[in-house]
Amino acid sequence: MSLIEIKDLKVHYPIRSGFWNRVTDSVKAVDGITFNIEAGETYGLVGESGSGKSTTGKSVVGLEKVTSGSILYNGKDITKKENRRKLDYNRDVQMIFQDSLSSLNPRKRIEDIIAEPLRNFEHLSKDDEKLRVLQLLNIVGLDADALYKYPHQFSGGQRQRIGVARAVATNPKLIIADEPVSALDLSVQAQVLNFMKKIQREFGISYLFISHDLGVVRHMCNNIAIMNRGRLVEIGTREDIYNHPLHIYTKRLLAAIPETNVNQRAAHRASRLAVEKIYEDQQSKYYDEDGMAYPLVQVSPTHSVALPEAIAKQLASQEGEVQA
Amino acid sequence: MWKTILRRVMIMVPEVIILSILVFLLAKAMPGDPFTGSINPKADPAQIKHLMAINGLNDPWYQQYWNWVVHLFHGNLGNSYQYQEPVTRLIAGRAGNTLWLAFFSMILTYALALPMGVFAGRHEGKLPDVVIRFYTYVTYCIPFFVILVLGIWIFGYVLGWFPTTGSVSSDAQGWVQTVGSHFYHILLPGILGALFSTVNIVQYLRSEVIDAKHSDYVRTARSKGVPSKDIYRHHIFRNSLLPIAAFAGYSITGLLNGSIFTETVFSYPGMGLLFVNSISYRDYTVITALVLIFGLLNLLGTLLSDIILSIVDPRIRIE
Amino acid sequence: MAENFEQHSDISAADLARLNQEAQAEATPSTAKIIWNEFKADKPAMAALIIVVGFIVFVMIGALFINTPKMMETNIMDYFDKPFTAGFWLGADSGGRSVAKQLIVGSRNSIGIAIGLTVISSTFGIAWGLISGYFSGYIDWGMQRVYDFMMMLPMTMMIIVLVTIIPHYNSVSLTFIFSIFYWEGTSRLIRSRTLAETQKDYVAASKTSGTNHWKIIFKEIMPNISSLIIVDCTLSFAENIGVETGLSYLGFGLPNQTPSLGTMIANANDPSNITLYWWTWLPAALEIVVLCLSISYIGQVLRRAADASQRQGAAD
Numbered sequence: 022m023s024l025i026e027i028k029d030l031k032v033h034y035p036i037r038s039g040f041w042n043r044v045t046d047s048v049k050a051v052d053g054i055t056f057n058i059e060a061g062e063t064y065g066l067v068g069e070s071g072s073g074k075s076t077t078g079k080s081v082v083g084l085e086k087v088t089s090g091s092i093l094y095n096g097k098d099i100t101k102k103e104n105r106r107k108l109d110y111n112r113d114v115q116m117i118f119q120d121s122l123s124s125l126n127p128r129k130r131i132e133d134i135i136a137e138p139l140r141n142f143e144h145l146s147k148d149d150e151k152l153r154v155l156q157l158l159n160i161v162g163l164d165a166d167a168l169y170k171y172p173h174q175f176s177g178g179q180r181q182r183i184g185v186a187r188a189v190a191t192n193p194k195l196i197i198a199d200e201p202v203s204a205l206d207l208s209v210q211a212q213v214l215n216f217m218k219k220i221q222r223e224f225g226i227s228y229l230f231i232s233h234d235l236g237v238v239r240h241m242c243n244n245i246a247i248m249n250r251g252r253l254v255e256i257g258t259r260e261d262i263y264n265h266p267l268h269i270y271t272k273r274l275l276a277a278i279p280e281t282n283v284n285q286r287a288a289h290r291a292s293r294l295a296v297e298k299i300y301e302d303q304q305s306k307y308y309d310e311d312g313m314a315y316p317l318v319q320v321s322p323t324h325s326v327a328l329p330e331a332i333a334k335q336l337a338s339q340e341g342e343v344q345a
Numbered sequence: 346m347w348k349t350i351l352r353r354v355m356i357m358v359p360e361v362i363i364l365s366i367l368v369f370l371l372a373k374a375m376p377g378d379p380f381t382g383s384i385n386p387k388a389d390p391a392q393i394k395h396l397m398a399i400n401g402l403n404d405p406w407y408q409q410y411w412n413w414v415v416h417l418f419h420g421n422l423g424n425s426y427q428y429q430e431p432v433t434r435l436i437a438g439r440a441g442n443t444l445w446l447a448f449f450s451m452i453l454t455y456a457l458a459l460p461m462g463v464f465a466g467r468h469e470g471k472l473p474d475v476v477i478r479f480y481t482y483v484t485y486c487i488p489f490f491v492i493l494v495l496g497i498w499i500f501g502y503v504l505g506w507f508p509t510t511g512s513v514s515s516d517a518q519g520w521v522q523t524v525g526s527h528f529y530h531i532l533l534p535g536i537l538g539a540l541f542s543t544v545n546i547v548q549y550l551r552s553e554v555i556d557a558k559h560s561d562y563v564r565t566a567r568s569k570g571v572p573s574k575d576i577y578r579h580h581i582f583r584n585s586l587l588p589i590a591a592f593a594g595y596s597i598t599g600l601l602n603g604s605i606f607t608e609t610v611f612s613y614p615g616m617g618l619l620f621v622n623s624i625s626y627r628d629y630t631v632i633t634a635l636v637l638i639f640g641l642l643n644l645l646g647t648l649l650s651d652i653i654l655s656i657v658d659p660r661i662r663i664e
Numbered sequence: 665m666a667e668n669f670e671q672h673s674d675i676s677a678a679d680l681a682r683l684n685q686e687a688q689a690e691a692t693p694s695t696a697k698i699i700w701n702e703f704k705a706d707k708p709a710m711a712a713l714i715i716v717v718g719f720i721v722f723v724m725i726g727a728l729f730i731n732t733p734k735m736m737e738t739n740i741m742d743y744f745d746k747p748f749t750a751g752f753w754l755g756a757d758s759g760g761r762s763v764a765k766q767l768i769v770g771s772r773n774s775i776g777i778a779i780g781l782t783v784i785s786s787t788f789g790i791a792w793g794l795i796s797g798y799f800s801g802y803i804d805w806g807m808q809r810v811y812d813f814m815m816m817l818p819m820t821m822m823i824i825v826l827v828t829i830i831p832h833y834n835s836v837s838l839t840f841i842f843s844i845f846y847w848e849g850t851s852r853l854i855r856s857r858t859l860a861e862t863q864k865d866y867v868a869a870s871k872t873s874g875t876n877h878w879k880i881i882f883k884e885i886m887p888n889i890s891s892l893i894i895v896d897c898t899l900s901f902a903e904n905i906g907v908e909t910g911l912s913y914l915g916f917g918l919p920n921q922t923p924s925l926g927t928m929i930a931n932a933n934d935p936s937n938i939t940l941y942w943w944t945w946l947p948a949a950l951e952i953v954v955l956c957l958s959i960s961y962i963g964q965v966l967r968r969a970a971d972a973s974q975r976q977g978a979a980d
Contacts, residue, residue: 111873112874116869118865119865123866125869126887127888137870138873141873141874187873356809360813360816371825372825482964486957488906488910488956491909498932509935602818602819605820606913621914621915624825624916636818636822636825640818643815
């Protein structure tokens with residue numbers, strides 16, 4: 022059994038209009054997505070801003086009111102509030118936020134920030150609690166004197182590590198990392214990511230790693246889902262996605278990864294333009310009449326793509342993927 | 346646009362109904378009855394009972410309320426027990442005075458606030474700005490009735506520039522003199538009311554002007570060599586015109602609510618003074634009618650402001 | 665689970681005590697400290713603070729030494745004594761009662777009610793605004809409709825009607841009546857700030873940390889808008905002095921035998937009093953002017969202290 026099973030998840034925001042302010046339409050932030058997260062893995066959820074990936078993450082951690090569909094954890098549907106309460110769900114599923122400054126209460130000291138989940142879920146004695154907080158700080162590589170400081174006294178990278186420490190405090194099974202490094206300098210990004218990896222190794226935590234940056238995702242994730250306009254367009258292993266992308270949207274994202282090798286800049290630019298041209302020309306092939314992605318079809322045991330079956334097969338064989 | 350207004354009005358309906366019930370019950374709950382004092386003090390209790398009965402004051406409250414509402418829709422608010430005349434006529438006689446005073450104050454408010462706001466913003470940090478900010482600070486802090494009392498003392502009594510009581514001089518003859526006298530009487534209370542209600546507009550306009558001064562389009566205009574007088578008139582002032590107009594609704598409700606104080610201090614026969622007098626006489630019918638009217642005026646004032654604002658800022662319309 | 669942490673960290677219980685001390689020294693300056701620095705840097709503000717606090721303490725203590733019923737007795741011999749005559753350094757009113765003593769007791773009453781009103785109405789307004797802003801949706805919608813309704817009520821009139829209904833009111837019940845009508849401004853202000861604050865991630869983080877709504881509202885969000893609250897309370901206080909005195913001035917506030925700044929100013933209603941016997945009302949009016957100006961000035965300084973970019977104090 023997977024750690025988390027997301028089935029046909031939908032999150033729609035109503036649009037009210039008209040004289041009586043009735044619901045006349047809805048914004049489909051997340052429109053029927055299905056995937057599983059296994060214990061101990063890092064699952065990447067990738068898409069441009071507005072694709073619904075953050076909403077998905079918030080639904081999984083219980084911050085978002087789900088319109089329909091289910092999220093199973095230990096066989097219980099945690100989209101229902103009472104199930105979350107019964108399970109002490111957030112003890113096991115935690116979150117790291119994108120904006121490290123806004124995610125730490127500026128009026129609280131680091132000790133109180135990190136201890137917050139402990140106080141609600143673990144009820145340790147005062148000394149045990151403080152010890153645990155110190156250990157957590159140590160794990161994310163911060164000095165013990167951080168305990169009594171306030172968030173604004175730290176750099177962005179340090180703050181994000183504090184966010185990581187808070188998320189790890191209750192020793193959860195899954196952490197939703199919502200663009201955890203995209204607000205950081207490149208040099209600091211790697212540092213935070215390495216801490217996250219280290220913690221994963223030592224504590225056996227799974228991540229749902231949400232990002233728009235396929236470069237970072239490649240560094241972190243085993244399995245990846247690509248999200249576009251509220252739907253999944255491609256699911257696969259790192260190998261599938263990076264070496265055999267099938268959907269044009271995935272190809273575009275991949276082409277957008279900055280090339281660090283200066284010598285190949287021209288070639289990179291050419292391939293990016295080629296992908297862009299295909300996208301312009303063949304939109305109708307990859308999206309249905311309403312501009313939405315098709316349902317997913319499986320092309321290999323690990324790899325699915327949102328295309329009509331025939332096209333998917335044809336593309337897959339072009340890419341030279343071995344059919345099951 | 347029309348939908349917004351219509352919906353606002355629809356929300357107002359239950360508010361008015363609840364207000365009318367509330368007001369009616371509160372007036373009923375006031376101790377004493379209008380008869381005990383008003384007729385012969387030696388009147389026999391049986392006669393008072395009889396009077397209560399024929400006036401329907403012994404019925405259950407909901408029945409009294411219903412009768413009142415039915416009469417209300419016939420334009421009949423009952424009779425004043427104190428003045429022995431229909432409430433509608435009584436109030437109609439006073440409403441004019443109150444509304445004239447309020448409108449006059451409002452016109453003065455704008456006449457004072459607009460130049461002050463622009464001037465202060467234009468000379469930000471310099472002497473005029475400091476003076477005007479001090480002025481807004483003083484008028485904002487000091488309670489209205491204290492301003493009124495000090496005002497009538499200095500300008501009405503000590504300097505003797507203005508009349509201190511009534512709405513028109515009794516020896517005014519012919520309509521020219523009458524109108525003149527009326528105007529003379531509302532001059533001082535009107536000015537004091539205006540001083541009191543300029544604060545918001547001055548502060549808003551000042552900060553608008555300061556913001557606009559540093560905005561790109563004004564800089565562009567300046568660098569193109571547009572004279573600064575024109576910049577203020579055509580670029581900055583015109584932009585903030587509608588939000589400022591929206592203050593009209595709020596300031597008129599403020600002025601109306603202040604009328605109780607204004608009219609008491611100046612013994613000015615308007616609705617506010619009528620209310621204060623009616624309270625002492627337990628004149629239910631007048632009290633209920635006045636509270637209801639002031640509630641409605643409050644609603645209309647805020648509605649006016651909201652409508653103007655919704656023209657300015659479409660985001661408000663969706664809400 | 666604890667072993668899990670032991671394994672991967674080399675910090676032990678022994679380090680705790682040392683760190684406690686070390687870290688305490690590095691704490692950031694508290695809000696109180698920042699505000700104090702701001703007052704020290706602004707001399708007029710310091711003067712205003714001293715005037716207000718000194719005056720309040722003076723009337724609170726002074727009033728204890730005055731026998732109010734005895735003071736309010738009519739004494740025909742001293743009918744309208746001028747100021748600076750024997751025993752009446754601010755003169756006497758139409759009942760031969762000392763204006764100075766009335767002023768002290770009246771200030772005590774009026775300021776007391778203003779403080780009470782500020783405490784009650786601000787507490788209510790803050791709670792209302794926080795709850796309304798935090799829970800969006802139906803709760804907010806309902807609370808907003810109540811707010812709209814309250815805004816429609818003609819406040820002064822409603823208070824007067826209520827005061828006449830309640831048979832034996834005193835300063836306490838009066839304060840509560842006022843409080844019913846004076847929380848809206850605060851609640852609106854707090855709500856709009858809470859709406860913005862609730863969108864921030866630390867609120868979401870608290871939710872995922874299992875903290876319940878009430879704790880999030882009052883322990884997480886409220887401290888973050890504390891400076892706004894302090895400023896608003898101060899400005900409300902200045903405004904609230906006008907509430908009771910205004911009503912008493914009209915004759916619907918404190919009863920006749922209880923002196924108030926408002927009832928003293930009401931002496932000015934008599935055309936002969938207002939010019940001939942100016943000392944019966946002018947001191948009270950001037951006192952209100954000075955008090956309100958000083959308190960609002962303090963409010964301005966607090967607002968500046970709350971806004972880091974405008975601070976004049978040396979802190980930071």
